[in-house]
Amino acid sequence: EAGVTQSPTHLIKTRGQQATLRCSPISGHTSVYWYQQALGLGLQFLLWYDEGEERNRGNFPPRFSGRQFPNYSSELNVNALELEDSALYLCASSPPGVLAQHFGDGTRLSIL
Amino acid sequence: KQEVTQIPAALSVPEGENLVLNCSFTDSAIYNLQWFRQDPGKGLTSLLLIQSSQREQTSGRLNASLDKSSGRSTLYIAASQPGDSATYLCAVGGYGGSQGNLIFGKGTKLSVKP
Numbered sequence: 001e002a003g004v005t006q007s008p009t010h011l012i013k014t015r016g017q018q019a020t021l022r023c024s025p026i027s028g029h030t031s032v033y034w035y036q037q038a039l040g041l042g043l044q045f046l047l048w049y050d051e052g053e054e055r056n057r058g059n060f061p062p063r064f065s066g067r068q069f070p071n072y073s074s075e076l077n078v079n080a081l082e083l084e085d086s087a088l089y090l091c092a093s094s095p096p097g098v099l100a101q102h103f104g105d106g107t108r109l110s111i112l
Numbered sequence: 113k114q115e116v117t118q119i120p121a122a123l124s125v126p127e128g129e130n131l132v133l134n135c136s137f138t139d140s141a142i143y144n145l146q147w148f149r150q151d152p153g154k155g156l157t158s159l160l161l162i163q164s165s166q167r168e169q170t171s172g173r174l175n176a177s178l179d180k181s182s183g184r185s186t187l188y189i190a191a192s193q194p195g196d197s198a199t200y201l202c203a204v205g206g207y208g209g210s211q212g213n214l215i216f217g218k219g220t221k222l223s224v225k226p
Binding site for chain 2: 004044
């Protein structure tokens, strides 16, 4: 069974640009979660999508947004990139019922 | 506001030793608690999930316990091996508006010496 897959592995952008990160959940999982892991700050919750709807949002500005597609895959969009957005962005998925979250290997976003 | 603390921040042990990693949380109204390991530059690997109604879970050499009333969980690793070297993260999930939002500790970095 394929795990959670994220693309791209690495992404290099400059300040002010926009970044799109993609996530494919484990087959049968309907929920997708996004987390940011910045150096020294630990893992912080960004967004939760379930059945195509945004269910919960962390304490991040509106320039962090996303969506979930009918096949349950998801995109995270970050607009007007700032230097402090440099981080590892992790996607997780879980089956219906808010059970264990399973993580992908992440997208490393570097802002120059 | 839920806060999760993991002590110690780093731990170095010789191979074969049994060890305990600690996790504490400030709000006992949790939905579940999950233990993960993270290898350098990688994502998280789920180790054990404990639902709020459970007291412990076991998988191989790993045993996790949960005491909601005292706001504590422990991860016990038996007969440690160099391959166990990683950062271990504890995360709690809440109810209602906090559902889906795992609150993570900063982790314990474990080094097992051959």
